[in-house]
Amino acid sequence: MSDKNYLPWWRLDNAAKIFPSTSSAHDSKVFRFFCELKEDVDPAALQAALDKTMEMFPIYRCVLRRGWFWYYLEESPLPALTRPDELPPCFPIYPSPQRSLLFRVLHYRRRISLEIYHVLSDGAGALDFLRVLVYEYLCIRHPEDELSVNRVPVLGISDWQKETDSFQKYYEKPARRLASSPPAYQIPGNRLPKNQLSILEGSIPVKELLACARARGVTITELLTAVLLCSIYEGMSVRSRKRPVVVTVPVNLRNYFPSFSSRNFFAIIHVSYDFSRSDASLEAVLAEVKREFQERLAVDKLKAHVDSLCALEHNLPIRIVPLPVKDLVLRAANRIAAQAATVSFSNVGKLTMPEGFEKYIRQFGVLTCAGCLQACSVSFGDDFVITFASPYRSRETERVFFQELSRLGLAVTLTTNMNEEDDENAVL
Amino acid sequence: MLFCEQCGVHVRGSLQRCPLCQSPLSGQKEENAYPALPPAKKPLRLILRLAALATVVVAVTCCAINFSLPKTGWWSVFVLAGLASTWLVLGVTVRKRGSPMKAIVWQLVTISAVTFAWDLCTGFAGWSLDFVLPIFIPCAQLAAVIVALALSMRPAEYLFCLSVCILSGLIPLVLLLCGVVGVIYPSVICVGISLVALAGVLLFKGKELRDDAVRRMHL
Numbered sequence: 001m002s003d004k005n006y007l008p009w010w011r012l013d014n015a016a017k018i019f020p021s022t023s024s025a026h027d028s029k030v031f032r033f034f035c036e037l038k039e040d041v042d043p044a045a046l047q048a049a050l051d052k053t054m055e056m057f058p059i060y061r062c063v064l065r066r067g068w069f070w071y072y073l074e075e076s077p078l079p080a081l082t083r084p085d086e087l088p089p090c091f092p093i094y095p096s097p098q099r100s101l102l103f104r105v106l107h108y109r110r111r112i113s114l115e116i117y118h119v120l121s122d123g124a125g126a127l128d129f130l131r132v133l134v135y136e137y138l139c140i141r142h143p144e145d146e147l148s149v150n151r152v153p154v155l156g157i158s159d160w161q162k163e164t165d166s167f168q169k170y171y172e173k174p175a176r177r178l179a180s181s182p183p184a185y186q187i188p189g190n191r192l193p194k195n196q197l198s199i200l201e202g203s204i205p206v207k208e209l210l211a212c213a214r215a216r217g218v219t220i221t222e223l224l225t226a227v228l229l230c231s232i233y234e235g236m237s238v239r240s241r242k243r244p245v246v247v248t249v250p251v252n253l254r255n256y257f258p259s260f261s262s263r264n265f266f267a268i269i270h271v272s273y274d275f276s277r278s279d280a281s282l283e284a285v286l287a288e289v290k291r292e293f294q295e296r297l298a299v300d301k302l303k304a305h306v307d308s309l310c311a312l313e314h315n316l317p318i319r320i321v322p323l324p325v326k327d328l329v330l331r332a333a334n335r336i337a338a339q340a341a342t343v344s345f346s347n348v349g350k351l352t353m354p355e356g357f358e359k360y361i362r363q364f365g366v367l368t369c370a371g372c373l374q375a376c377s378v379s380f381g382d383d384f385v386i387t388f389a390s391p392y393r394s395r396e397t398e399r400v401f402f403q404e405l406s407r408l409g410l411a412v413t414l415t416t417n418m419n420e421e422d423d424e425n426a427v428l
Numbered sequence: 429m430l431f432c433e434q435c436g437v438h439v440r441g442s443l444q445r446c447p448l449c450q451s452p453l454s455g456q457k458e459e460n461a462y463p464a465l466p467p468a469k470k471p472l473r474l475i476l477r478l479a480a481l482a483t484v485v486v487a488v489t490c491c492a493i494n495f496s497l498p499k500t501g502w503w504s505v506f507v508l509a510g511l512a513s514t515w516l517v518l519g520v521t522v523r524k525r526g527s528p529m530k531a532i533v534w535q536l537v538t539i540s541a542v543t544f545a546w547d548l549c550t551g552f553a554g555w556s557l558d559f560v561l562p563i564f565i566p567c568a569q570l571a572a573v574i575v576a577l578a579l580s581m582r583p584a585e586y587l588f589c590l591s592v593c594i595l596s597g598l599i600p601l602v603l604l605l606c607g608v609v610g611v612i613y614p615s616v617i618c619v620g621i622s623l624v625a626l627a628g629v630l631l632f633k634g635k636e637l638r639d640d641a642v643r644r645m646h647l
Binding site (some may be wrong): 096403406412416 | 430435436437438439440441442443447448449459460461462463464465466468525526527582583584639643644645646647
């Protein structure tokens with residue numbers, strides 16, 4: 001069946017279509033998953049594991065190219081190489097002077113990091129890749145344990161299922177147009193120099209966090225969203241309180257529409273709270289957040305939202321606009337959309353590895369680069385890791401957030417990339 | 429592990445002060461989870477800045493001398509135009525340094541346009557259309573073939589740019605038919621080479637060219 005002259009290529013999915021136009025040095029649209037082992041990473045074994053993993057994810061072997069009307073993915077012979085973690089976190093992958101694959105695998109001491117350009121995949125898709133990578137790595141490093149008798153995390157999912165565009169599969173022409181949102185409160189403050197990201201990871205025991213959320217009758221995502229809203233409120237000046245604080249929450253659509261795609265398949269919901277009209281106590285915010293989540297996460301609401309976004313790319317007049325014009329329009333649209341959000345919080349959820357692997361893995365974590373403050377979280381074993389990535393020098397939101405969690409009785413362990421020497425450099 | 433009494437949080441790494449409240453930490457230091465990053469080196473940027481500064485010095489000096497000696501004519505305009513042309517071509521090359529095929533096409537376009545502009549502004553003797561364009565186009569075609577072979581590119585990587593170079597070889601044909609060309613031999617040779625090259629591409633890489641067009645122009 002294989003034709004030597006045929007070059008596989010893929011259209012971008014609906015969510016990916018906006019990313020190439022809007023990626024820049026300070027908003028690279030790159031996100032990072034890391035897996036911290038209990039032992040130092042062996043680069044040679046990691047490379048061997050990556051080679052095996054690549055066989056299972058053909059769509060990861062591709063580069064991004066400009067067409068006349070849309071960007072597209074094209075298969076590439078470029079080798080997938082692991083490298084030491086020497087670039088700033090979430091360093092831009094596209095555009096770059098050299099054509100490259102749309103992800104990188106990095107290692108530093110005990111950590112294996114996977115950085116992915118959002119065009120290629122969303123969090124859930126990337127996690128499939130990282131889990132297989134860690135699986136293969138540990139099988140190579142510990143052959144005596146016979147770990148490989150356990151299932152590969154993505155076994156039984158065909159290549160076609162992995163590369164399918166689920167947006168297309170579930171699209172129906174919507175009746176309603178997209179509604180615009182009012183401008184949201186923006187966290188003020190100076191940015192770090194050289195587009196650096198300040199990263200603060202907080203690790204919390206899952207059991208404690210779950211108990212804390214259950215005691216209030218809410219989910220972990222709802223609890224953390226409410227605490228985040230309250231922490232932002234602490235930093236607001238009185239006159240800026242007339243604007244709502246808006247948290248954008250990406251929702252994994254695979255939980256609502258069956259899909260095994262390792263590409264993008266998510267929607268974003270806005271959870272907002274108006275502190276000028278309502279009480280600023282955690283209980284009041286929690287009640288409102290819970291109500292909003294239940295309202296926005298209704299399947300028909302999600303479907304209508306996704307359909308209205310997909311309708312844009314199915315609109316013929318929009319499709320025939322040349323790409324350079326689309327770039328300009330999408331950039332403007334991205335700026336307007338950014339005005340409607342204060343902060344972003346993405347809970348990737350619970351992550352599992354096959355039996356026998358837990359004893360080698362300390363924790364998983366995720367972070368993403370964006371123009372504004374971003375929180376991402378993932379849980380593995382008994383570790384819930386929430387990571388803040390911020391382009392700002394001030395860390396007041398994070399301070400109030402973690403102090404509040406500590407006050408709620410949760411044991412928080414922090415890790416940061418901003419060491420003191422870096423702080424001194426940042427002042428200069 | 430380190431501990432902050434004020435915030436009630438544990439801290440990993442080798443920090444002196446709490447990342448939240450900056451108060452001193454107690455406890456045992458560990459290794460950092462993130463590497464300390466060396467400052468990024470950008471030698472190209474420094475060279476370009478130095479070159480830009482040198483350009484400004486030359487331009488200002490020439491204008492100053494020309495202004496002081498008005499009887500020598502307005503020669504500084506040519507100096508400025510020359511510097512601007514050089515920077516235009518250089519800028520295109522630097523911007524497209526990652527993809528040599530694109531760099532060739534962009535150089536072809538900018539150099540042709542710049543020489544035509546010079547010809548036009550210096551009394552239109554026709555040398556840009558008689559000689560520069562028909563000689564430069566086959567050179568670009570040859571360069572594209574050499575780059576494609578040297579980097580053992582796949583058809584998808586070179587076909588589009590090569591086709592642009594080949595098709596631009598038909599511009600002298602249009603000029604010939606319009607009668608704007610004075611010395612016709614370079615143009616005739618250029619058109620001949622381009623037609624043969626076009627036939628070669630269509631015969632040997634026609635399917636790949638079609639596939640490439642489908643990818644590039646999908647709606």
